[in-house]
Amino acid sequence: MARWTGEWLSAPGGAASAGEPPRWPGERLGLPESGVGSAATFGTRVLALLVDLVLASLVTALFRRPDFADSAAMQAYNWWAVVTWAVITVVPVTFAGFTPGMAATGIRVARLDGGALVGPVRALVRGVLTFVIVPALVRNHDGRSWLDRLTGTVVVRLR
Secondary structure, three states, X not given: OHHHHHHHOOOXXXXXXXXXXXXXXXXXXXXXXXXXXXXXXXXXXXXHHHHHHHHHHHHHHHHOOOOOOOHHHHHHHXXXXXXXXXXXXXXXXXXXXXXXXXXXXXEEEEEOOOOOOOOHHHHHHHHHHHXXXXXXXXXXXXXXXXXXXXXXXXXXXXX
């Protein structure tokens, strides 16, 4: 199991014990300890997600009126809110590297290979895995979740 999960769930004598643990998240990636370019904290990432979810709900409410008494209407509203969230998540990350919530909290997605754009495939995979939630919650020593590791990205601070 430790071989498959690597540093995520390493057993004694596994990959994590092979070297000294990092002193701060992102050290092994060459990121600074703090300030611009350092790894974003979990709390900041969650706050950005919450801002995006609220924004998606507000934008959806501009076009569909939520009716809390009608479960069918609320199902349709929730479906459109998810679609809106996907659009405001995938499209901006593809071209700018951040969602509106990320911009508000001062973080962005960066490629580890130095590419300028995250690109549509990486942004779509990140969006789908964020929707599933679990891959976004499991983190390693560098503060990177499964979706970051799968897409070759890291979320860094802008300020």
